[in-house]
Amino acid sequence: MSWGERLEKLDRRWIFLAVGFLVLIPLLFPFKLPIAVSGPARRYFEAVDKIPDGSTVVVSGDFDPASAPELMPMLTSSVRHLFRKNCKIIALQLWPGGPPLVDGVLHSLGDEMGKKYGVDYVNLGYKSGNEVVMLAFGTSFSRTFPNDYSGTPVKQLPLMQKNDNFETTKLLVNISAGYPGTKEWVQQAQGRFHITMVSGSTAVQAPELYPYLQSGQVLGLLGGMAGAAEYEKSTGVLGPATKGMDAQSSAHVFIMFLILLGNAIYFARRNAQGRA
């Protein structure tokens, strides 16, 4: 058996082991490679930074634990950035598996930065219905979510007494892992309610959102962990996304190496067969 055949028949568990090591080693011993901020991430930061201090902002966290490593750093940085500007946050979720994650970020940062629930931020929780919820929410926050995440009637919360639709809000921050998410917010609500919007999404989904970025319907875009790390760099508070970038770098290089190696073997064998 030639070396090419042997490599082709390599037990895939060796590849799994190599990926494991290549992810683990940079997490334990970071290379600290410099991170450059891309155009879409810079525009995301600028869109958030540009809104007047003290504005009300809607944050829709449409993801679940599967995408948490990519999207939680974006959500955390966004909420921190908004709280720093004394913005008021009204949060909602359209994915059933994610509400406790969003609630955890709001409360931990709220406590850390001296924000009061009901006055500085509110979590409305999850509502099923996807696009219909977006439409209904744009018409009336309180009629779509009569109670908040923990069951308190929203009419009792001072922040919700002042805000019942997008007319009084300055920005929609959507952190999304797929359907329903940024695409649906743009299609159903952005144009209809004249919302200024930014989006953070998984790396897989980000290319699909570039048309909305180019048209200005989405002002800024964070794509995957790389986007989250760029935003962390922009806000000056480095977090888990920055730590994860070295591991992502090494994993990407390894996958590139595997693509090239696999094709080198393929062409070598094809040439050998052609000569025979």
Next chain:
Amino acid sequence: MSFFKQHLPVWLTAIIGVLTILSFFMPHPLIADPAETLQNWAIVIVASGYVLGAANVLKVNGEDVARRRTNWPYKIVLLASMIGMMIIGFFMSGGTHFLDAGTKFTWAYNNLYVPMQATMFALLAFFIASAAFRAFRIRTIDAGLLAIAALIVMIGRVPIGQWLTKDLPEPWQLPVWASWLLEWPQNAAKRGIAIGAGLGVMATGLRIILGIERNYMREDKS
């Protein structure tokens, strides 16, 4: 019977469809109020779907377990997990405040659901690596172009791409190439697909509203 089975659904669909479209352009209460009521009905119907979905999971998997069909032991785990979470949520987590911090439901979410779902998604990285080695073969020019674009974006979107080419003039740096690929050729293709899909959705919507498309009644009269 044909009125209730054929005509009434078509008329209801047409009226609700037209009302929903009109509400987009006319905020007058005569249009907006009924449209909002319909939206609320839709939310209630979708929520009811979850109950049906849960009942369906119980029925389908319960039957598979009872008849010892393929992979039935895994289905026992599924049913036990589902029923277990429901019991924890309904009866062991302080009633309507089951989502509050410190409840048993929240504990199960944080310590079981979150790590298991994250693990499932993380497995993707391992399988992508294996597939990259075994399946990604450059057999045609199209596949070659795809491979070149993929390699540039993969390396250009991570810091090592920036570091490797940092001393080159800006137009030759990998992140610049990756951004160009994402913002121009990729964007043009995506935009074409989106416009095509949008036109298709509009055409299908019109066919449904006009009663030409009746597949939703499980009886195609077109």
